Amino acid sequence: MAADSALLVSLVEEFVSGLQDSKANDTATGVQAKQFTILQLVEALGPSLTSTTPHTRARGVQLLSQVIQQCYGDLSESEVEVLIAFYENRLKDHYVITPFVLQGLKALTKRSLLPTGSAVSMLRSLFQDVHVQSLMLAERASVYNMLLNLMESREAELKGLGADFVFGFVQSMDGERDPRNLVLAFQIAKNIIHRGYELGKFAEELFEVTSCYFPVDFSPPPNDPHGITQEMLILSLRAVLTGTPRFAEFLLPLIIEKLDSDIQSAKIDSLQTLTACMSTYEHKDLAEFLSGLWTSIRREVFQTASERVESAGLAAVTALTSCLSRSILSSDSEDSLKTFLDVVLKDCQHHLCEPDLKLVWPSAKLLQAASSASYRASHIVAAVVIPGLVEQYNSRTQCAHRRTILEVMQGFIHTVKNTSQSADDGESVLLAHRDALCAVVFSALSENSSDLQVTSMRVLSALGQQTGLLSESDVERAVDHLNRLILEEDDSSVSVSVIVCAESLSRLHPTAFITKMVPTLKQEIFSESMVQGEDGTPSNESSQHAVRQRCVSALAAVSTQPSVVQESAPVLLEVLSSAHTGSGGFSVEEVVAVCFSLQRIADQTLDSEETGRFFYDIIIPRLLTLTLQAALQGEGSSGHRSPLVEEAVLSAMVGVISTACAKLQPELAGKMASRVVSLFLEDDVSFLSDDSLPPHIQLLKQGESWSRSQMVCLLMACVCSLPRNVEVPQVERLMEQLEELSITCSHVLSYTSAAKCYAGLVNKRPAGESLNALIQRSTRRVSSELDSPASPQRTQAFTLLLWLAKGLLLRYHPLSTALTDKLFSLLGDPELGPLAGDCFSLLMSDSADVLNRGCHADVRIMYRQRFFTENSAKLLQGFNSAASDTKSSYLKALSHLVSSLPKEVQLTELPALLSLLLEALSCPDQGVQLSTLSCLEPVLMEPPPALIQQLEALVTRLLALTCSSTMTVRIASLRCLHAMSRFPEHEVIPLRARVLQALAKPLDDKKRLVRSEAVLARAEWFLLGSPGGR
Amino acid sequence: MVGHKSAFMLENANPLIFQRSGARLLTSSDEDEDVHDPIDDREIFDILYLHLIRSINDPEHPLSLEELNVVEQDRVQVNDADSTVGIEFTPTIPHCSMATLIGLSIKVKLLRSLPHRFKIDVHITPGTHASEDAVNKQLADKERVAAALENSQLLEVVNQCLSTKSP
Known part of the structure; x- marks a missing residue:
């Protein structure tokens, strides 16, 4: 001791x-x-x-x-x-001691337990003996922290101090200048207001001492050492100023004053502060300032050029209106909401009727902002504005004016919609105006102007989205109009709008579409004039084709509800079967379009069980039946060839089946898998609705028939898009046969699809011994084919290798390296080298029909970067040691690899690869040139030093490419040259004359798109180094 | 070229008032390697409109030449086969002091943007400027145009007009 x-x-x-x-x-x-x-x-x-x-x-x-x-x-x-007693006493001591006293007190206030009364006595002596603003920054912070600590632990005691606490605080922070301390001080002020401390007679003082910082203007020092932003200060000050209605009489005049400021951020801050305080204020707080506020906001919205000011102003109007809407009506007082809206209407409505429609948009937006505040506000505004707009529409004759009126109407319908949903009482605000609005819409739809048609369809969609607004007969009339536009209107903007409008209406009103639209479109698709297309002139034929196209896409668009799908999908299937039998004169493109429509239906409705079952029971079996019939028929007769054996149609059908299978409910998906597998493995045709099919179709034993073997793509569409937890039955046997087919078949679509299907299955197989054994077996087989130069099946083996490598690479399987190494070694192969170079583009990009996330494939993030980092050295090495005639394959592979990488990675990898990329620019292959240019262009925007050193070589090659025979190469090289004009001036100025002269030639290119790039690039090079240029 | 229009113009005023024909639509023949696209009026107009007219601003006036319709598409005449281009521009007021500068900028822009084979004729729309003939003569004289561009102060102003500002 x-x-x-x-x-x-x-x-x-x-x-x-x-x-x-x-x-x-x-x-x-x-x-x-x-x-x-x-x-x-x-x-x-x-x-x-x-x-x-x-x-x-x-x-x-x-x-x-x-x-x-x-x-x-x-x-x-x-x-x-x-x-505490000691420290309180020391506060009276010499000023050099005060900082340490405050430190000690601050530490003590961190305790959760303090002796009763100590907080009060501490603060009393603090406020009495210390002049906070003459302290240093850190000591002031100690004071604020002390207050904050005490507010957390001794709230009741502090409140006992009454208004003295507020007064003490006001004195302490008066004149604070440091943003770090202001954040603390604002926090204390916010606590005072939000936690119910007594303000007493010091409300105005507290407001004064904080509001002097409004609007906050602060830009942090360059390296931002304290992490305090203007936004942070703005928000913490706003929380103080808007916290209590007792500030209203001071804050509102201040806001009106600051709205006059020339500084945009001050205006925005003022408007946002106004919006914020409206949630705590009541009518009585703002009554006397209402007209001043409105005048200022209106002026800002009318005059501003800034969208941010405008939207802040509109938000303020909405907040004001909704504040007034909350005020409770007493029998003797006037209705303040009504009074306010009357003023708004008086100031804005007449602009909607001015002959030149000058201020129509700002006025309409202000009215819409007010109307969106509450149900009652909507009512009041709509009652005046909608009839006025209807009248305006009818009295105007110019299309452009009418369109503007319609657009304004659309805005009102949208804003009204938002509120009537939240109001639980009453009917739709617009119900009273329904007939007038519908009349306007239908009259505009019948006009000849496509602008009017498009806009009126938007209004129609807006009306249709409100429940209970359109009556059945209105919807039926609307559908009649839409039918007419689909059948008769060629304008592309109209056709797009029709589809969008029909889609949105069909969600709430499926019945009208089932009874009126689907039958009409069906009739048109199968109409006589279509069938006898031969006697028509070519233009007539193409317009008929366009009508059919529109009908088919409209059928898909309106299939938003299961009930519509039940009607529309059979029509599409009927088109496929008549195309198969040859009646109806359907072209291959039309059949493909039908498949796309089916795919869209699958995409938008398969979340419902009902539609899932429909696809499972009807659509997919029907598709399989038709293609099978077509395949079998194709072998026998030499006459009519069904379009359903065409590759384009099959690919489109893959899209339908794959989208559907990826979205099927788990139980149905499992059943689907076993049905399809038994069809392909065991010739089980029982689920297909056709008794005439022969018993031994043997789809995977290719034999001599490509039309049968290519159906393997449909197998792929089904089994490769199922969710990963759905088990594919007999998968081992299936894969064995797929491997066999992919190696031995000679038909491109068949062996490629078999390889893709194999890879798709491998990608989802659980990791483990059996998978490894399977991969090793296939690798051996592929290698033995590839290693014997005389083998007739090298291309097939290569295709399987490529897809297998892709399937494994995506999931980071360790055995993928052996396969990709094999691909690298093939770059030097005289026969397969170019193919191998191209295959890296496939390896790095997402494929549309298999092995993507949409079909639930196992795709790891950043597999591209990883592959690149692991292999770029190999590639460089291979290139350097390759014979000169195979170097281009390496360049091809490199440019595909680099262009698939994100820009940040490209930038870091570039220095090492630059010489190779420059080499690639002079490679004769246009694909290589194009993909190299496309990966160079973004890099040129911020040129790394390595590039600057190679400027001469770069320019020479780029200029040579501006005369390429391919227009896309010419365009891309001109873009690169354009980007180079922004390089540091002293580096590129020596090249100026040469570039300008060379760029004169593409100015006279035969393609306009090339010329316009040349004009842009040459203009920039002219400005380079010229006075006033740059 | 100052304010004979109201000095107060709203940016968000009704778009109809300044409605312009939109960007040139891309057609399938534009992308067809084998089709030859001739240089036409619209192309020249676009060169001037996109890279020149939009960026020239009167310092004392909020409107750009775009809104004042100084160059209109139907005052552009191109003959690709004969290699000639004719442009008429319309100064905003008859005493517009910037007429020569606008004309020179248009001329320079076209010299830089068109193949050498073209003969470029820039002149004022007849009857729209007080010293129409003098300005036209100046613009037509090769020597004087070249001399003007030797003057670095003038070149600086022209280049400023031709700098594409980010929209």
């Missing part, structure tokens, strides 16, 4: 007189380890604390405070009481 006290004395001595700061930590450790108590420390400090030199006293207090900072939690209540 004696030793401890001697130690303590020496520690104190060394800290106070020896000025060794580290002794504070040692002392604190001693206290924590209970070697000595805090009171013993105070005793030991006695001589220093009573010293006559203020600096010694300060040093003593500093030691005490630093110790307390570390062990304030271990102190007993009586010790705390003594310490």
Whole structure:
């Protein structure tokens, strides 16, 4: 014990007189380890604390405070009481001591338990003895932190101080300038307001002392060391200013004043602050400022050029209106909402009727903002505005004006919609105007102008989205109009809008589409004039084709509800079967379009069980039956060839089946898989609705018939898009046969599809021994084919290798490396080299029909980067050692790899690859040129130093490519040259004359698209280094 | 060329007032390698409209030449086969002091953007400027145009007009 006290004395001595700061930590450790108590420390400090030199006293207090900072939690209540009394007393001492006193007090306030009354006495002496704003930054922060700590732990006690607390705080923060401290001070002010401290007569003072910072104008120092942003200050100040209605009488005039400011951010801040306070204010708070506020907001919205000011202004109008809507009507007071809206209407409505429609948009937006605030506001505004607009529409004759009126109407319908949904009482605001609005819409739909038609369809969709607004007969009339537009209107913008409008209406009103649209479109598709297309002129024929196209896409678009799908999909299937039998004169493109429509239906409706079953029961079996019939028929007769054996049609059908199978409900998906697998493996045709099919179709034993073997793509569409947890039955046997087919078949679509299907299955197989064995078996087989140069099946083996590699690469399977290495080695193969170079594009891009995320494939993120990092060195090495005639395959592979990478990665990899890329630019293959240019262009925007060193070579090659025979290459090279004009001036100025001269030639290119790129590039090079240029 | 229009114009005013024909639509023949697209009026207009007219601003006036209709498509005549281009531009007021500068900028822009084979004729729409003949003569004189561009101060102003600003 004696030793401890001697130690303590020496520690104190060394800290106070020896000025060794580290002794504070040692002392604190001693206290924590209970070697000595805090009171013993105070005793030991006695001589220093009573010293006559203020600096010694300060040093003593500093030691005490630093110790307390570390062990304030271990102190007993009586010790705390003594310490607080000591510190309070010290606040009266010399100013050099104050910082350390505050430090100590701040540490003590961190305790959750303080003696009763101590908070009040601490604050009283603080407010009385310390002038906060003459302290240094850190000490001021200590004061604010103290207040914050006490507000957390001793709220009741502080509130006992009454308004004195607020007054003390106001005095402390008055004049604060540092943003770090302001964040703290605003936090205290916010607590005062939001936690119900008594403001007493100091409300105005508190407002003054905070509002002097409004609107906040602060730009952080360049390196932003404190992480304080203007946004942060704005939001914390806003929370203070808008926190209580008691500030209303001060804040609202201030906002009106600041809205006059020339600074845009001040306007925006003012408007946003206004919007924020409306949630706490009531009518009485803002009554006297209402007209001033409205005048200012209106002026801003009318005059501003900035969208941000406009939208802030509109939000403020909505907030004001909704604040007024909340005010409760008493019998004797006037209806403040009505009064306000009357003013708004008076100021805005006449602009909707001006002959030149000048201020129509800002006025309409203001009215819409007001109307969107509440149900009642909507009612009041709509009652005046909608009849006015209807009348305007009818009295105008110019199309452009009518269109503007319609657009304004559409805006109102949308804003009204938002509110009437949230109001639980009453009917739709627009119900009273329904007939007038419908009349306008239908009259506009019958006009000849495509602008009017398009806009009126938007209005129609807006009306249709409101439940219960359109009556059945209105919808039927609308559908009649849409039918007419689909059949008669060639304008592309109209056709697009018809489809969009029909789709949105069909969601709420499927019946009208089932009874009126589907039959009409069906009739048109199968109409006589279509069938006898031969006697028509070519233009007539193409327009008939276009009509059919529109009908088919409209059928898909309106199939938003299961009930519509039940009607529309059979029509599409009927087209496929008559195309198969040859009646109806359907072209291959039309059949493909039908498949796309079916795919769209699958995409948009398969979330419902009902449609899932429909696809499972009807659509997919029907598709399979038809293609099977077509395949079998194709072999026998030499006459009519069904379009369903065409590759384009099959690919489109793959899309339908794959989209459907990817979205089927798990149970149905499982059943689908076993049906399809038994069809392909066991010739089980029982689920197909055709008894005439022969018993042994043997789709996977290719034999001599390509039309049968190519159906394997439909197998792929089904089994490769199922969710990963759906088990494919007999998968081992299936894969064995697929492998066989992919190697031995000679028909391209058949062996490619078999390889893709195989890869798609491998990608989803669980990892483990059996998968590894399977991969190794296939690898051996592929290698043995590839290694015998005389084998007739090398291309097939290569295709399987490629797809297998892709399937494994996507999931980071360890065995993928062996396969991709094999691909790299084939780059030097004289026969397969070019093919191998191209295959890297396939390896790196998403394929549409298999092995993508849509078909639930196992695709790891960033597999491209990973593959690149692991293999770029191999590629470079291969290139350097390759014979000159195979170098282009390496370049091809490289440019595909690099262009698939994200830009950031490209930039870091570029220096190492630059010389190779420049080489690629002079490679004769246009595909290589194009993909190299496309990966160079973004890099040229921020040229790395490595590139600058190669400027001469780069320019020479790019200029040569501006005369390429392929227009896309010419365009891409001109874009690169354009980008080069932004290089550092001193680097490129020597090239200027040469580039300008060379660019004169593409100015006379035969393609306009090339010329316009040349004009852009040459203009920039002219400005380079010229006075006033850049 | 100052304010004979109201000085107060709203950017979000009704778009109909300044409705323009939109960007040239891309047709399938534009992308067909084998089709030869002749240089036409619209192309020249687009060169001027996109890269020149939109960016010239009167310093004291919020409107750009675009809104004042200084160049209109139907005042552009191109003959690709004969290699001639004729442009008429319309100064906003008869005493517009910038007429020569606008004319020069148009001329320079076309010299930089068209193949050498073209003969470029830029002149003022007849009857729209007080010193029409003088300006036309100046613009037609090769020597004087070349001399003007030797003047670095003038070149600086022209280049500023021709700098594409980000929209």
